[in-house]
Amino acid sequence: xxxxxxxxxxxxxxxxxxxxxxxxxxxxxxxxxxxxxxxxxxxxxxxxxxxxxxxxxxxxxxxxxxxxxxxxxxxxxxxxxxxxxxxxxxxxxxxxxxxxxxxxxxxxxxxxxxxxxxxxxxxxxxxxxxxxxxxxxxxxxxxxxxxxxxxxxxxxxxxxxxxxxxxxxxxxxxxxxxxxxxxxxxxxxxxxxxxxxxxxxxxxxxxxxxxxxxxxxxxxxxxxxxxxxxxxxxxxxxxxxxxxxxxxxxxxxxxxxxxxxxxxxxxxxxxxxxxxxxxxxxxxxxxxxxxxxxxxxxxxxxxxxxxxxxxxxxxxxxxxxxxxxxxxxxxxxxxxxxxxxxxxxxxxxxxxxxxxxxxxxxxxxxxxxxxxxxxxxxxxxxxxxxxxxxxxxxxxxxxxxxxxxxxxxxxxx
Amino acid sequence: xxxxxxxxxxxxxxxxxxxxxxxxxxxxxxxxxxxxxxxxxxxxxxxxxxxxxxxxxxxxxxxxxxxxxxxxxxxxxxxxxxxxxxxxxxxxxxxxxxxxxxxxxxxxxxxxxxxxxxxxxxxxxxxxxxxxxxxxxxxxxxxxxxxxxxxxxxxxxxxxxxxxxxxxxxxxxxxxxxxxxxxxxxxxxxxxxxxxxxxxxxxxxxxxxxxxxxxxxxxxxxxxxxxxxxxxxxxxxxxxxxxxxxxxxxxxxxxxxxxxxxxxxxxxxxxxxxxxxxxxxxxxxxx
Numbered sequence: 001x002x003x004x005x006x007x008x009x010x011x012x013x014x015x016x017x018x019x020x021x022x023x024x025x026x027x028x029x030x031x032x033x034x035x036x037x038x039x040x041x042x043x044x045x046x047x048x049x050x051x052x053x054x055x056x057x058x059x060x061x062x063x064x065x066x067x068x069x070x071x072x073x074x075x076x077x078x079x080x081x082x083x084x085x086x087x088x089x090x091x092x093x094x095x096x097x098x099x100x101x102x103x104x105x106x107x108x109x110x111x112x113x114x115x116x117x118x119x120x121x122x123x124x125x126x127x128x129x130x131x132x133x134x135x136x137x138x139x140x141x142x143x144x145x146x147x148x149x150x151x152x153x154x155x156x157x158x159x160x161x162x163x164x165x166x167x168x169x170x171x172x173x174x175x176x177x178x179x180x181x182x183x184x185x186x187x188x189x190x191x192x193x194x195x196x197x198x199x200x201x202x203x204x205x206x207x208x209x210x211x212x213x214x215x216x217x218x219x220x221x222x223x224x225x226x227x228x229x230x231x232x233x234x235x236x237x238x239x240x241x242x243x244x245x246x247x248x249x250x251x252x253x254x255x256x257x258x259x260x261x262x263x264x265x266x267x268x269x270x271x272x273x274x275x276x277x278x279x280x281x282x283x284x285x286x287x288x289x290x291x292x293x294x295x296x297x298x299x300x301x302x303x304x305x306x307x308x309x310x311x312x313x314x315x316x317x318x319x320x321x322x323x324x325x326x327x328x329x330x331x332x333x334x335x336x337x338x339x340x341x342x343x344x345x346x347x348x349x350x351x352x353x354x355x356x357x358x359x360x361x362x363x364x365x366x367x368x369x370x371x372x373x374x375x376x377x378x379x380x381x382x383x384x385x386x387x388x389x390x391x392x393x394x395x396x397x398x399x400x401x402x403x404x405x406x407x408x409x410x411x412x413x
Numbered sequence: 414x415x416x417x418x419x420x421x422x423x424x425x426x427x428x429x430x431x432x433x434x435x436x437x438x439x440x441x442x443x444x445x446x447x448x449x450x451x452x453x454x455x456x457x458x459x460x461x462x463x464x465x466x467x468x469x470x471x472x473x474x475x476x477x478x479x480x481x482x483x484x485x486x487x488x489x490x491x492x493x494x495x496x497x498x499x500x501x502x503x504x505x506x507x508x509x510x511x512x513x514x515x516x517x518x519x520x521x522x523x524x525x526x527x528x529x530x531x532x533x534x535x536x537x538x539x540x541x542x543x544x545x546x547x548x549x550x551x552x553x554x555x556x557x558x559x560x561x562x563x564x565x566x567x568x569x570x571x572x573x574x575x576x577x578x579x580x581x582x583x584x585x586x587x588x589x590x591x592x593x594x595x596x597x598x599x600x601x602x603x604x605x606x607x608x609x610x611x612x613x614x615x616x617x618x619x620x621x622x623x624x625x626x627x628x629x630x631x632x633x634x635x636x637x638x639x640x641x642x643x644x645x646x647x648x649x650x651x652x653x654x655x656x657x658x659x660x661x662x663x664x665x666x667x668x669x670x671x672x673x674x675x676x677x678x679x680x681x682x683x684x685x686x687x688x689x690x691x692x693x694x695x696x697x698x699x700x
Contacts, residue, residue, distance in 0.1 A: 071657065072657050075445040075657065075660070076445065078448075079446075079448055096446070097446060100444070100446040100447045101447065102446055186552050186641060187637065188637070188638055189638040189639060236532070238532060238549065238552060239552065242531055242532060245533075372658050373659055379640075383640070384642065387641070387642060
């Protein structure tokens with residue numbers, strides 16, 4: 001028999017030690033479910049303990065991912081076949097994962113609970129459902145009540161229509177002294193689309209129609225972009241953190257932003273007199289108040305050895321008491337469950353109440369597997385128009401061409 | 414020999430293997446979400462690189478960054494090292510101040526400079542106080558990249574100044590005495606004694622800084638994410654976006670090799686330039 005060299009033995013031993021320590025741990029008896037998520041372990045641990053209590057013999061290994069590197073970790077895990085059983089995924093990414101065929105089909109769960117939850121759109125791929133809505137965060141219009149009063153506007157009647165928004169922006173901007181009427185994001189990725197599209201959606205426009213034909217250069221979207229540009233002379237065009245800072249220090253009349261501000265203002269600007277309102281609609285007799293929402297979805301990876309237990313865990317986490325606990329602790333999201341609409345914890349707060357109401361008409365990004373690339377195209381088109389590089393019509397026409405090319409790439413596969 | 418094993422294992426696992434693996438990936442259409450659908454694309458990713466307008470933009474930005482920062486950083490570092498070499502009463506304080514940015518995390522520096530460039534930041538407040546118009550330094554496509562470059566020079570110059578200062582101190586005093594005896598002035602002494610003797614250290618600074626500059630990433634990611642309008646999109650930010658957002662690992666690997674080849678080429682050019690003249694040893698010093 002051929003004798004193995006000491007090198008070979010050592011390398012193999014080293015590899016064994018490394019792989020053994022990196023591999024999935026499993027209990028000697030019962031079922032172990034691996035769950036990856038992004039929230040604070042202090043919030044998730046008691047929820048998991050309750051699940052384990054209700055399901056004797058089932059052990060859940062929870063791992064907290066970071067927003068900065070979580071996605072990379074999930075990709076690496078899938079590439080090496082060490083993915084968890086249950087995982088939290090954002091609505092922006094879910095369509096790509098669904099398209100790649102790495103997720104369990106959860107259509108039967110959807111059929112059982114479709115009416116109890118919002119934010120299903122991103123979970124659909126070719127008439128099947130691959131994720132369960134867990135928590136969501138809509139964006140609403142923030143108004144500085146003090147600046148409204150100074151500008152002769154009624155803060156109890158925030159802008160309802162586009163014209164109201166433009167008029168209020170002009171009047172607040174006219175106050176001078178470094179005060180801006182409205183805040184528009186510029187010079188940063190992954191944000192412009194979220195700030196502009198609510199205007200297009202509210203006006204009946206969209207990136208795609210129901211048959212996935214590209215409609216981003218349609219008249220409703222163009223009208224929305226042209227209106228958005230009308231706000232520019234009265235707006236502070238900056239990055240989100242600068243807009244938040246200006247709003248917090250009373251130098252910005254209005255901006256569209258998320259619930260993290262409500263949480264932050266309590267600590268950082270307790271005296272700030274502000275209000276929240278639905279994103280303005282095009283006109284009283286036209287369009288609707290549509291906001292952007294990011295949803296956190298629960299998925300079960302295909303090939304999970306504990307598929308049934310994994311689905312059970314996902315449904316347990318999605319249920320209202322658990323989603324509510326996560327939402328209250330996070331302070332920036334709300335349960336995707338419709339039960340939140342009647343929960344006084346949310347509805348009694350005048351600010352939070354608006355977020356809950358807005359979520360009824362909020363939309364997640366289009367559920368297209370190529371959306372990540374398409375989002376860049378959209379951001380670029382809006383940004384080009386805002387910088388005045390080209391006419392809005394040309395920006396949207398080019399965006400339509402690019403999005404069509406990206407869509408074709410995914411259709412070919 | 415055996416003592417080298419842990420190092421060899423780590424080096425093999427975290428350098429040699431990824432290096433070779435990404436070379437192979439360059440010829441594949443590899444998606445980590447669906448490894449079983451990996452296909453061989455031959456030179457497809459390379460031909461795509463040649464015709465990719467986004468790559469051309471990122472390459473242009475990266476070259477602008479390298480050419481704009483490396484000579485400036487090196488020249489300033491040389492000037493500061495010269496200053497430190499002079500008899501100064503607060504030399505230690507200066508050295509500590511210069512080295513301070515080197516011990517700060519790039520993340521901290523980027524966040525500080527974001528505040529510095531903000532509409533109400535120190536730079537705009539200073540302009541306002543001087544009666545000059547303020548500017549959106551990071552939101553204007555024409556100033557965003559130069560703003561990041563200025564930050565990079567500030568952050569790097571102190572470290573390189575200390576490297577050059579160390580080289581300054583190793584120049585034999587006898588050479589200066591000889592130059593003095595020959596009647597050489599300050600400029601002639603610098604040109605014919607100091608500079609030639611510093612060439613190996615300057616070469617080191619140029620190579621290290623060139624490689625670092627070609628790999629500029631964290632600063633861009635934190636300050637502009639490649640925007641506005643792609644004006645700060647560099648090769649490594651494009652690589653990151655291509656791999657981890659677009660899941661196009663094959664194409665990202667080709668971009669990675671492009672960065673590797675370009676930084677290698679520039680480094681070799683810089684080294685050759687610095688070696689074109691041999692340092693003076695004990696030759697007479699021209700006046």
